[in-house]
Amino acid sequence: MRPAFEAAGLKLVEIDWRAPLEDFADIALVLLGTAWDYQDHFGDFVAKLEALEARGIRVCNPSQVVRWNGDKRYLKQLGDAGVTTIPTLWFDEVKSSDVAIALDAFEATRVVVKRQIGAGGLGQHSFGQDALPQPGWRMGQPAMIQPFLPSVVEEGEYTFVFIDGEYSHGVLKRAAEGEYRIQSLYGGIEHAFEPQPEDLAQASAVFAALPFDDMLYCRVDMARLPSGELAVMEAEAIEPYLYPEQASDLGERMAAAVTRRLQSP
Incomplete structure (x- = not known):
């Protein structure tokens, strides 16, 4: 993202989320990324985001989104809203x-x-x-x-990335031989893919069911049920990996979305 942000007149500075609030004094917007220990310190993490917002710093995604999205019981709410989910x-x-x-x-x-x-x-x-x-x-x-859904191993898991409310790109994630987890940490491999219209419509319905309209980014992960329908596995809106390798224009999309937020009240 850095070249695209620089071209847009934006500067990216990396700061550990545990750093003192004073270290964020000159920051206009905090973009969450690779805070991969937040799940073990969730209360502290959300409290830090709220403290940043209290100082007038815009956080993307906002603390209320993070708090809601952090506990996977949000999937129950999506199911109640008519989204196809995995029995849980x-x-x-x-x-x-x-x-x-x-x-x-x-x-x-x-x-x-x-x-x-x-x-x-x-x-x-x-x-x-x-x-x-x-x-x-x-x-x-x-x-x-x-x-367990056999399709995760046989077909893979589908990711749909949304930036500033619009679909950006798709990724098909396949597990390594003998493994069912698709993350690269376990040998998983990712490929860019163009979703079928009906599959994209299902992913878009998941995104539309989220109870927020101010998300800079969101990643919808889905897997196919035995019925052939895609079901949501996760709607990741905290600090998901957005697969820049599979989207040549992700940096430009993100820079434009951040610029719009910095220019708005």
């Missing part, structure tokens, strides 16, 4: 017996256990009828259980 069971604490209950409830041979506040697939587990957790196993924090 929610727990304040997941025990080994809950995994067996979920397998029966979903009539599934395999499930995935995820943190309710998490990112990047970290702390995620997958269990099957033939590979149950050991007796006494606990997740140790609020979590969610979903049926």
Whole structure:
């Protein structure tokens, strides 16, 4: 993004989110990025964003978006709004017996256990009828259980990037051999792709259902259900990786969107 921002007369400065507020004194807008420990310190992270906003610094995305998006229970709200979601069971604490209950409830041979506040697939587990957790196993924090979707391995996971309310570009993410997690951390590979109109319409419906109209960016991740319909896995609006390698004009899009915000009241 840096060349495009410089061409637009903007300067990018990298500051650790834990830095003192005084270090942000000359900053007009904070663009969240690579704050990859926020999920383990979520309260502190949101409090810092609120403190920056209290000083008149614009934060993208705003703290209210971050607070809402940080807990994956937002998926329940999207489902209530008519968005196609993956069937999910929610727990304040997941025990080994809950995994067996979920397998029966979903009539599934395999499930995935995820943190309710998490990112990047970290702390995620997958269990099957033939590979149950050991007796006494606990997740140790609020979590969610979903049926494993074979399409994630067979077809991949689709990402739709939206910048300033408009669709920007698409990415198909494929897992490495023998792996189900699609993140590059686990050997996943990303490719640019042009979505079919019906798939883009489904992703756009997810974006339209989000209860905010001031997001600079959002990444909608989706996977295909056995019915053939895409279901939302995540609507990432905190500090998602936006796949600049798959979009030659991402820098220009972001620079233009930031400029509009700096020029508005």
